[in-house]
Amino acid sequence: MRALVIDDSRTMRRIVAHTLEELGFSTVQAGDGQEALDVLESGDQVDLACIDWNMPVMDGLTFVTQVRSRQEWRSITLMMVTTESEHGQIVRALAAGAHEYLIKPFTPDAIRDKLDLLGLLPLEEPV
Amino acid sequence: MSLTRETFDFVADLVRRRSAIQLEPGKEYLVESRLLPLAREGGHSGVDAYVTSVRTGRREPDLVAVVEALTTNETSWFRDSTPFSALRTHMLPALRAERPVLDRLRVWSAACSTGQEPYSIAMTLAEILGPSTRTEIVATDLSDQVLNQAKEGRYSQLEVNRGLPAPMLVRHFRRSGADWQIAEELRRTITFQRHNLLDAPPLGPFDLVFLRNVLIYFDLATKRAILGRVHRVLRPGGFLVLGAAETTIGVDGDWERVPVARGSVYRPVHGGTAALPTPRTTATAPTFGVSRPAPTFPPATVNQGVSR
Numbered sequence: 378m379r380a381l382v383i384d385d386s387r388t389m390r391r392i393v394a395h396t397l398e399e400l401g402f403s404t405v406q407a408g409d410g411q412e413a414l415d416v417l418e419s420g421d422q423v424d425l426a427c428i429d430w431n432m433p434v435m436d437g438l439t440f441v442t443q444v445r446s447r448q449e450w451r452s453i454t455l456m457m458v459t460t461e462s463e464h465g466q467i468v469r470a471l472a473a474g475a476h477e478y479l480i481k482p483f484t485p486d487a488i489r490d491k492l493d494l495l496g497l498l499p500l501e502e503p504v
Numbered sequence: 505m506s507l508t509r510e511t512f513d514f515v516a517d518l519v520r521r522r523s524a525i526q527l528e529p530g531k532e533y534l535v536e537s538r539l540l541p542l543a544r545e546g547g548h549s550g551v552d553a554y555v556t557s558v559r560t561g562r563r564e565p566d567l568v569a570v571v572e573a574l575t576t577n578e579t580s581w582f583r584d585s586t587p588f589s590a591l592r593t594h595m596l597p598a599l600r601a602e603r604p605v606l607d608r609l610r611v612w613s614a615a616c617s618t619g620q621e622p623y624s625i626a627m628t629l630a631e632i633l634g635p636s637t638r639t640e641i642v643a644t645d646l647s648d649q650v651l652n653q654a655k656e657g658r659y660s661q662l663e664v665n666r667g668l669p670a671p672m673l674v675r676h677f678r679r680s681g682a683d684w685q686i687a688e689e690l691r692r693t694i695t696f697q698r699h700n701l702l703d704a705p706p707l708g709p710f711d712l713v714f715l716r717n718v719l720i721y722f723d724l725a726t727k728r729a730i731l732g733r734v735h736r737v738l739r740p741g742g743f744l745v746l747g748a749a750e751t752t753i754g755v756d757g758d759w760e761r762v763p764v765a766r767g768s769v770y771r772p773v774h775g776g777t778a779a780l781p782t783p784r785t786t787a788t789a790p791t792f793g794v795s796r797p798a799p800t801f802p803p804a805t806v807n808q809g810v811s812r
Contacts, residue, residue: 462661462679464677464678467670467673468674470670479665480664480665482661486666487662487665487666487667490581490665490666490667493585494669
C-alpha cells in the first residue's frame with residue numbers, strides 16, 4: 378500500500394507519514410495540492426491520500442475535486458486530515474468526494490481506526 | 505515496575521470482590537497506568553502512596569473510584585469494524601429472513617462503557633432498518649461514571665475521531681461548543697442502566713447481544729455463568745457477538761459459531777449442552793437463517809441491574 382501525505386507543515390507530514398509507515402505503508406509527501414497532483418501525474422501509484430485543507434497554491438478541497446474529476450484516479454481513497462472542524466465543512470468535503478475526514482489533533486490510533494473503516498489495514502487479527 | 509506486592513494484591517482483591525474481574529499477576533502495568541491519574545489528582549507521589557491512602561481510609565467513594573478505573577475500557581466507535589459489517593450483511597438479513605415481519609428488534613449492549621458501542625449499533629440499525637422496525641437497545645455497564653457520559657451522548661473531538669465514519673458523524677451529530685452531541689432521535693432508542701454481569705441479566709428476550717472484550721477478564725467458571733445467563737435472554741434465532749479474542753468454545757457448549765466477522769459471532773443452541781460445537785466452514789449468507797418454530801422463553805428474571 379502506498380500513501381500520499383499532503384500538508385504544508387513539514388512536521389505534520391512527518392507525523393502522518395510515520396504513523397502510516399508503522400502500519401506498513403510506503404509514503405510520498407507533498408507540500409500543497411498542486412505538488413500532490415504533480416506526484417499523481419508522474420505516474421506514482423497511490424492507494425491513499427491524506428489531505429490537509431488549508432494550504433498555499435492549491436488547497437485540499439480543490440485537490441479532492443481535481444482527483445475526483447479524473448477517471449484514472451478513481452481508486453484512490455481520499456481522507457481529509459485537517460483542523461477544520463465545522464459540521465458544514467465536513468459535509469462539503471464529503472460532497473466533493475472525500476471518503477473520510479480526520480480532525481486535528483488526533484492520535485495515531487485514530488488514523489488506524491479510520492484505515493480500518495476504509496478497509497486499508499492489513500488483516501492481522503486472529504481468526 | 506514500582507508497584508509493591510501489597511498494592512497489587514489489595515487492588516486485585518478489591519476489583520475481584522466488586523466486579524469479579526481477575527487481575528492476574530503480570531497486570532501490574534494495567535493497575536499502575538489506570539490508577540496513576542487518580543494518584544496525581546489526589547496529590548500523591550505515586551500509585552503506591554495513593555493505594556495506601558485508599559486502603560487505610562476505606563472511604564467508599566475512593567474504593568469505587570479504584571474499581572471503576574480498572575474496569576473501564578477505552579472504547580472507539582465501530583471498534584474492530586468487522587462485527588458491524590457482519591451486523592449489516594449477515595445478522596440483520598438473517599433476522600429479517602426468519603420473521604415475516606421484523607416489527608421489533610431488541611439489543612443488549614453489555615459492558616457498554618462510554619456508549620460508543622450502543623450508539624454505533626443504533627446508527628447501523630437506523631441505516632439498515634426502516635421506520636417500521638421499532639428498535640430498543642439496552643446498554644449496561646458496571647460504572648455509573650461511564651454511564652453518565654453515555655447517557656449525555658456528548659463526545660470530545662478526540663473521541664469522535666476514534667473510528668466514527670465521517671458520513672455517520674455529519675448525519676447523527678451536531679457541534680456543541682468544542683464537543684459533538686448525538687442526535688436526540690438516536691439517543692431515544694437506547695436505555696442505559698447500571699448492571700453487574702454477575703447479577704441476573706436485564707429483562708429479555710433480545711435478538712442481539714453484544715458482549716465484547718469483557719469475558720477475557722473473568723475466570724472460566726464466571727465466563728460460563730455469564731454465557732449461561734446471556735443464553736437465557738437471547739432469542740433462539742438471535743446472535744451473540746464476542747470480542748475478536750474471545751470464544752465460547754471450550755467454555756460453554758450451548759453455542760454455535762457463525763462463520764462471519766472472524767469467528768466472533770455465535771448463535772444459541774438449545775437442548776444440546778454436552779457437545780461442544782464444531783465451527784462451520786462455509787459462509788453463504790444468510791444460510792443460517794433457517795426458519796425455526798416459535799420460540800419459547802423461560803420466565804423472565806426481573807432484575808434491571810440495580811445491584812447497589
